[in-house]
Amino acid sequence: MKSMTFKWISGSYYFAFLLPLCLVGNVLLIVTLWKNIQTKFEAPQYKFVMSLAFSDVAFSLLFLSFTIAPFVIDTWPYGHAFCQVHGCLNMTLAFASLLNLVAISVDRYYACCKPLHYHQKMTPRRVTLMIAAAWIYATVLALLPILGLGEYRYFANKYSCSMVWDMKLKNGIYVKVTGALCFFPSLLLIVFCYIKIYQAVKHQKQQVNQVNNYFNNTNNAKNLKKDFRGALTFIVVIIAYFITWVPYVGVHMVSLYTHSDAATMVVAENFVDGMFSLASAVNPFIYSVMHGPIKREIRKTVCCLKPL
Template sequence: MDKVLEEQEPLNTVEKIVIGLILSLIIVFAIAGNMLVIVAILTDRNLRKTSNYFIVSLAVADTLVASLVMTFAVANDILGYWVFGETFCNMWLSFDVMCSTASILNLCAISLDRYIHIRSPLHYERRMTPRRTLAGVASLWLLSALISFLPIQLGWHRLNQDDLDFDDHFSCLLTLNTMYAVISSSVSFFIPCFVMVFIYVKLYQYARMHVKNIKRTWATGHPPPPCSGSANQPLESNRGQYKLQDHKAAVTLGVIMGTFLFCWVPFFTINIIGSFCGTCIPPVVFAIFTWLGYLNSTMNPVIYSIFNVEFREAFKRVLTFRQCCQRLCYRTDYDFDKPIRTNGAAHGIEYGTVNSPNYQHKKNKIKTDAITDNLLSEKITSV
């Protein structure tokens, strides 16, 4: 996917150093972040579960983008020509398309997996078995390979035979004919993007519906008594908590989709435009938008892992070389069927049983927190 700077004034030494340092930092953070995700999942048994198979696959794809694609793209863009030979040029372009496509398809698979988990938690384990999940991962990579290696190695992507001419200072460009540009862009981005937008809109609507149901219950039922002794505390503060959960759901989904669209929409838009009018897009714009897409591989570990409390704890253990782990404590539905011990008697209030309004309020609030805070986490079913 790399569009090299072509027919422009060469970069001076200072510009090469500055650009090289910036792009190198992107590569280092991408490799380090995604490797941290992989190591955390492999070494933490809390994370070795079926729902994280797609996370591992995403991290592998992004690591390959950084190590096999970005590293050579830096040299190609700064020098302005390809120095690694004709054979490796086609191989590099194939890896570029395959790994970038695999990254996007894995993002789509993660969103679908989260949707199934949140909407059908009781049937999730039966539907998403390890075998089916691994088959899904393999299918994503197979589709990515078919859309990249097959047409590029056979030359189906080229505009014309002039692209076959190589000299000592040729540019390794992915010049696309219109048919391949439309098909590959649709499979690699536009279809997965539509699926992701649809799923995350549905998830946000589901989170808002859940919050509204709790608000309705609050309005028609009995408000929970104060547990801290401050009987004058405004009831509006509890309603404000529900508004906060609604806001957090919007922010979480906004970060997920906003980052994805910001990184990839510009590239795939000019990718198709360029296939119709190759001279309409300045080469420097292709280069900038290409690296903007690569940047998504650096951001994915942050968005899909660090926002998850389990991953944060696992990262701390990996970075501090602590092997053994304390399991995170999550109350299950079974736990909610048991009486809870509180200091309610001190206030003359009996709210430590499942039938009390305050207890049901707390249970609903915990589930609301889970829906809004753990849209990327399997722990959605543990409340």
């Protein structure tokens, strides 16, 4: 009885709440940015936001939607080959989201800390290459289990195929490789960028009192303050992302290196999996609340979608 209750609570969360929230929110964000990509949202940061939103839409369409049938019939109906594809998609989109956040952090670092060099560093060509590199690198890392380093398997309690977290030789190596080549360097780089941004904000505030006329009478000062305000939105996005990511990684690391109670670990893994998936749904709502230009344009897009 308890397992059935948990199943339907879990199903309601994923399919009645998370799936439509993730899909509608991110599609609305992409449409809003795309409509204004040549005018209001031509800056590099918005291309990174679109790439991040695209990964979240793909997560809902290509990953979550294929868990509905296993949830209903309690088995994986698509065969072993598609199980490998399904698991690979999950990891690709997870890595791509993280790497897009790294790109956003680097972009904001240059905008806030090195504004005079920003347009030299973040050229349209370089931004395109950064986005392409993020997706290619994410795909390569996700393909490693299919090539033999790691393993994707169907998990009945998750209704999906995902990475096997254990200390068997190939799985343990994969966890260590992805941690060393993606997760931990990304975390350190993001933290470094926003520490530098915080220091720049602090320094800028100190300079206002000393050269008040300069900051009040030049467009440069206005642009700096605008960049600092914009960085706050991305900081919140990244904090929200790591609030959902860190427990996921932490719980699975505990299961790797300890002999915790199996039933307890299943409950813990289901909980952090739900939090991890929530990361794909929260970003559009952060932008619609905190980012003034995006908030205004989303409202216009919603009004255009209303029936006449």
